[in-house]
Amino acid sequence: ARALPSSPMAALFRRSCTLTLRSIASMRSKHTLPDLPYDYDALEPAISTEIMRLHHSKHHATYVNNLNVAEEKLAEAVAKNDVETEISLQPALKFNGGGHINHTIFWTNLCSSGSTDPQGDLLEAINRDFGSLENLKTALSAKTVAVQGSGWGWLGYNRTGERLELAACANQDPLEPTTGLVPLLGIDVWEHAYYLQYKNVRPDYVNAIWSVVDWANVAERFAAARAN
């Protein structure tokens, strides 16, 4: 936006713009559950229809709803200058905001089996930073299986170092705010992501998920991360 000229009138104008923007922000539309880019059965047999339906329409939907509630309460607390309440809402914002961010990325990372292996710039980066695609899969699988309790394994992009890196995050901690890495590919290992189908055998689920990774999406995210 163009800088406004400075003068008392301009200062007043700027202030009233800020106040208007703030009230518009509090009226902004709520977060919504994104549609899946495929049907619930699209990821069979790697991920069952039942899991996809529950994971999307129950778990992700709950994060969205709870995020909206928390943000509304936050807006009220800010308006009232109630800092204690603002602080007390932070866990809920992190859990539910992180849950919404993470699952929104996750659905786009996946597609019906048969996607093309990574190519071009992405493949070059994988070979450079991991040795090979197989090495990447082995390393990310191990890191993801090893997550204690609930969490995610991630392939991320380190913008400063200009390289691919792996990370694991607990609960719904979102990758970028937590580690600075730009998320490219996430693997959800909360038990709800696999339990109905794989029970306690998390390694089988993590092995299976590779067959439904959408490398084109990972490549898009990689390109965007580098461009920034």
Add this chain to the structure above:
Amino acid sequence: AEMKFATLFCFVLLSYGSIDALDIPEQLQKLLKIQKPAEEAPYELPALDFGYDSLEPFIDAETVQIHHRGHHAGYTKKMNAILKQWSDKGENEDLLAQPIVDILKNGNEIPIEFRENLQNQGGGFINHAWYWATLSPLDDSTAERKPIGTVAAAIEQRYGKFELFQKEFTETASKFFGSGYVWLCQVAPSNVLQVITFPNQMTPFAFDLKPILVLDVWEHAYYLKHQNRRSNHIDDWWHVVDWKKVEDVARAWNDEGAKSKDEL
């Protein structure tokens, strides 16, 4: 708010090292079936006091079986493997010779390469033992599931009445985010009761806490039957809590022996 403070307090303690932690009475270790086995022998998966389908219709047979034979057995096996590796290393053998409950109380003395893994697997071994130890199937003599004895008195003193305690425990369990357990503990030295949560496989007895009751809220504890509806799992669990066993645990902590069965 109290509960959150207690959890934060414990996290701080964990990061700054151990404090004077309580000894776990041998009687209690026997009740939980986590006592140190014969010298050099591995720990055994604590056997359940009931069949896999005995907690129906509240906790389904498939869940009990996988929870016990899959998850709990997995922690047991991995804990044993780490203890074996540690033994092969020959470092800090005095600590290694202690029961696992005492090893975990002295977490900072566990050789660093085993520490986090052993705390996790050992915690899983103990926490699940605690969970099973206070459950039982319904039968005529346990038709009404309400606290008895010293625990009943302590609940009344702290919460006014059982229903208020149950409400707080249930709400805490519903709101807890991620994997973990909800514990009812006696807090030394006064033994006042406290509902407190710990994430993943952290164990509360490493602090001045004497747990007497625990609810597992990891998703594997309920997902097959209830999917995302944790509240239904909590409701079901109340039906199979065995307050006689809880009383036995409390008395074992307080060194009065497991007299509740005789006194009834």
